[in-house]
Amino acid sequence: MLEVSEVNDSEAIPTSCGADAEENAEEMGDPLLELGPSPVVRDGDHVLLVFADGRKIFAHCVTKVRGKSAPVKIAKRTYNTHNLIGLSYGTVLELGRSAGLTPLEGNQDLMPDPAAIQMADDSIDNDKKAADADADADSEDVEQKKSRDNRNLVDSNDAQAITQSAIEQMREKETHGSEIVQALIQNSATFDSKTKFSKQKYIARKQLKYQPRCRLTRTTMATVCQALYEKDARKVLNLRSDTLAQILCYSNVCAGSQVLVFDTAQGIVIGSLAQRLGGYGKVLSVYTGHAPAYLDLISRYNLNFPENQSIKWIHASEVFKDNATQNQLSNTEEEEEEDLEKKDRDQFNWPCPLLPHTLNYVKNEMTSDKHRDVFLYKRAQRFTRKLTRPTAMESRQWLNGRLSDSLIIASKYDPTSTLLQLLPRLRPSGPFVVFFEYLEPLVECFRELQNKKLAINLRLTDTWMREYQVLENRTHPNMTMSQNGGFLLSGTKLCPVTGINELNDEALKDAREKYGGRRGKRPPKDSSSTQPAAKKSK
Amino acid sequence: MDVLVTEAANRAATELILGPNVGHLDAKQRKLVDLKLYKERVLPSTDKIEAGSLVVIMESFDCLDFVYATPGDVFNNRNGHFLHDSFIGKPFGCKVRSSAKNGGLGFVYLLRPTAELWARSLNHRTQIVHELDASVVSFYLELRPNMVVCESGTGSGAMSHVLARCIAPHGQLHTYEFNQDRAESARAEFKLNQVQHLVTVHYHDVCGKSRDDTEDTKTTKGGFVGVEKQSVDAIFLDLPEP
Numbered sequence: 001m002l003e004v005s006e007v008n009d010s011e012a013i014p015t016s017c018g019a020d021a022e023e024n025a026e027e028m029g030d031p032l033l034e035l036g037p038s039p040v041v042r043d044g045d046h047v048l049l050v051f052a053d054g055r056k057i058f059a060h061c062v063t064k065v066r067g068k069s070a071p072v073k074i075a076k077r078t079y080n081t082h083n084l085i086g087l088s089y090g091t092v093l094e095l096g097r098s099a100g101l102t103p104l105e106g107n108q109d110l111m112p113d114p115a116a117i118q119m120a121d122d123s124i125d126n127d128k129k130a131a132d133a134d135a136d137a138d139s140e141d142v143e144q145k146k147s148r149d150n151r152n153l154v155d156s157n158d159a160q161a162i163t164q165s166a167i168e169q170m171r172e173k174e175t176h177g178s179e180i181v182q183a184l185i186q187n188s189a190t191f192d193s194k195t196k197f198s199k200q201k202y203i204a205r206k207q208l209k210y211q212p213r214c215r216l217t218r219t220t221m222a223t224v225c226q227a228l229y230e231k232d233a234r235k236v237l238n239l240r241s242d243t244l245a246q247i248l249c250y251s252n253v254c255a256g257s258q259v260l261v262f263d264t265a266q267g268i269v270i271g272s273l274a275q276r277l278g279g280y281g282k283v284l285s286v287y288t289g290h291a292p293a294y295l296d297l298i299s300r301y302n303l304n305f306p307e308n309q310s311i312k313w314i315h316a317s318e319v320f321k322d323n324a325t326q327n328q329l330s331n332t333e334e335e336e337e338e339d340l341e342k343k344d345r346d347q348f349n350w351p352c353p354l355l356p357h358t359l360n361y362v363k364n365e366m367t368s369d370k371h372r373d374v375f376l377y378k379r380a381q382r383f384t385r386k387l388t389r390p391t392a393m394e395s396r397q398w399l400n401g402r403l404s405d406s407l408i409i410a411s412k413y414d415p416t417s418t419l420l421q422l423l424p425r426l427r428p429s430g431p432f433v434v435f436f437e438y439l440e441p442l443v444e445c446f447r448e449l450q451n452k453k454l455a456i457n458l459r460l461t462d463t464w465m466r467e468y469q470v471l472e473n474r475t476h477p478n479m480t481m482s483q484n485g486g487f488l489l490s491g492t493k494l495c496p497v498t499g500i501n502e503l504n505d506e507a508l509k510d511a512r513e514k515y516g517g518r519r520g521k522r523p524p525k526d527s528s529s530t531q532p533a534a535k536k537s538k
Numbered sequence: 539m540d541v542l543v544t545e546a547a548n549r550a551a552t553e554l555i556l557g558p559n560v561g562h563l564d565a566k567q568r569k570l571v572d573l574k575l576y577k578e579r580v581l582p583s584t585d586k587i588e589a590g591s592l593v594v595i596m597e598s599f600d601c602l603d604f605v606y607a608t609p610g611d612v613f614n615n616r617n618g619h620f621l622h623d624s625f626i627g628k629p630f631g632c633k634v635r636s637s638a639k640n641g642g643l644g645f646v647y648l649l650r651p652t653a654e655l656w657a658r659s660l661n662h663r664t665q666i667v668h669e670l671d672a673s674v675v676s677f678y679l680e681l682r683p684n685m686v687v688c689e690s691g692t693g694s695g696a697m698s699h700v701l702a703r704c705i706a707p708h709g710q711l712h713t714y715e716f717n718q719d720r721a722e723s724a725r726a727e728f729k730l731n732q733v734q735h736l737v738t739v740h741y742h743d744v745c746g747k748s749r750d751d752t753e754d755t756k757t758t759k760g761g762f763v764g765v766e767k768q769s770v771d772a773i774f775l776d777l778p779e780p
Contacts, residue, residue: 501634
């Protein structure tokens with residue numbers, strides 16, 4: 001339907017007719033193969049800037065258009081992002097005051113200046129040589145020289161000779177960060193008496209402040225989830241990245257499956273699913289309220305056209321029916337309703353020619369060519385959006401036409417009632433995963449499922465994730481650790497009809513008598529009771 | 539006037555499908571901008587067990603087994619005898635009681651195979667990567683459909699199935715195994731589970747330490763043989779000496 005027609009500059013050529021398009025489809029093969037993630041930042045991409053101290057900031061790279069730029073705010077300064085378009089992911093950028101974000105050549109690392117650290121090593125080596133030379137001297141002296149600790153440390157602010165205003169001046173004059181750091185080191189009175197590790201830590205701290213660098217990374221399911229969890233875990237319902245990893249795996253989502261999702265964790269689950277499915281398959285996402293929410297966060301995942309189309313929004317009223325509305329619906333006639341919105345949509349013939357009054361307006365009343373261009377472009381955009389948006393009846397059809405392959409719930413609402421309402425939409429032997437911030441409601445859910453024999457293979461888990469600092473001789477867990485990554489209840493739905501296959505009481509009794517159950521036959525009840533009572537224990 | 543309208547329409551369509559400011563389109567890209575190409579792609583659902591399909595049998599919470607349903611065959615376990623013919627035709631997710639020999643006392647659940655259930659039910663030839671680690675690995679590797687992945691240490695193939703699920707339908711998984719028996723059984727398994735179009739098993743030692751039996755002191759070179767340079771999106775190593 002939406003096709004690019006061949007347009008020569010001078011003539012209008014009609015759009016390709018149906019036959020041509022089909023030929024195209026055949027020789028194309030799978031168009032999704034062409035639309036994979038690109039190794040280079042494209043116009044309109046969202047990227048994630050990762051700093052050495054762990055800060056993660058989202059940026060939107062758009063070309064500079066008047067009134068439409070999207071500068072990124074880092075540490076109370078704004079930087080333009082249009083120069084990032086065309087760089088490959090993984091480049092290290094340096095933040096300069098006037099130059100903005102500039103890419104560094106070669107394979108520079110996030111922590112700059114190994115030379116400064118080398119200098120620290122050198123000074124240590126010198127000291128060591130000095131210490132060795134004194135090896136013949138008194139053992140006491142050698143002990144004192146070797147022990148580098150903070151016993152002589154006085155915590156007044158006068159160890160640094162350069163004043164704050166001097167530093168400000170240097171910064172304004174745009175001296176390079178590495179020079180500032182060098183100056184600070186040389187003018188520090190206590191620098192030499194620090195231990196090797198302490199010197200490295202000091203240099204790293206100064207470099208972070210005066211030579212800030214960040215790395216340009218892709219926004220993928222892993223990086224976005226981590227960034228949002230670090231920024232504000234409560235907003236994302238404490239959905240830590242390893243829990244999200246488990247959700248995606250245990251629900252068995254793969255290309256071509258239809259997943260039913262109810263997500264109020266800012267859309268992280270929806271976006272990650274869309275990326276995992278890659279445009280194959282459908283994500284039926286349930287939303288409450290007037291309009292689908294979380295769209296701007298989902299746009300951060302840089303989903304291409306088929307991936308975006310695979311997310312189908314379904315209003316909560318279609319799935320969550322309480323008794324009142326159910327009675328109402330059964331009363332009204334709702335069988336062969338015509339899809340009026342669809343009819344409306346189908347009547348447009350792409351590329352939509354102008355109606356007479358619009359034609360009149362454009363020809364006679366629009367003054368400049370540029371004006372006309374912008375008007376027609378905006379109009380065409382509106383039409384593309386309209387033509388690719390599914391109608392409410394179509395969504396209903398997808399929901400009801402086929403049972404979903406997997407079910408994922410990650411919301412702030414009560415899990416038991418949500419799960420019980422959504423479980424009928426899942427096909428038998430389909431995996432479901434319920435994520436919740438707290439444990440107790442999931443325990444309730446577990447018991448409900450067991451009592452009603454709705455599911456099997458039930459597992460209630462929570463994982464423990466610990467991060468390590470990895471440096472030479474200093475590898476150890478971080479001082480603080482995340483304590484709550486949410487809880488997961490996963491299981492497989494049983495077929496409602498054949499899943500409960502119990503023998504009736506009579507047959508059970510018969511069988512038990514004849515075949516004796518698992519532990520063999522029971523001894524006959526009328527055995528003589530000469531056995532001592534003591535034996536009956538346990 | 540029509541020219542202008544068509545031009546604007548083209549620009550809007552390109553922007554929607556290929557992204558903003560793509561610039562001049564070459565012929566290949568122009569072909570991409572056709573809504574007819576982006577139809578719904580959903581796998582058909584298989585509800586009933588058919589002859590030859592893989593069924594995961596769950597006896598109890600921690601005891602899973604698998605069977606390829608063959609007419610006439612019998613599955614025996616501690617809960618009784620189960621005729622395959624009683625499976626075939628039933629929907630997945632049902633509970634089957636054992637044959638009359640036992641009075642129908644024992645029962646098992648029949649489940650549709652997923653990569654996790656497969657990992658829990660297969661015969662361990664080597665220690666496998668369990669589902670928690672497998673999920674975190676495939677998450678941090680940022681796997682998406684149609685990627686190329688290299689894996690070393692096929693072992694029992696549990697991780698390979700998880701990776702293959704992530705990179706369907708056109709991706710490729712090159713997995714390396716230095717034990718010939720295990721490589722052969724892995725290859726056969728992938729074929730039976732119908733993922734052989736996604737997985738290639740290479741019988742090769744990526745550490746380069748194996749010796750050729752015929753020539754005593756010759757060592758083979760390591761590395762991922764058979765894969766071009768810079769063509770791989772992700773690598774997973776599960777080796778005794780990483």
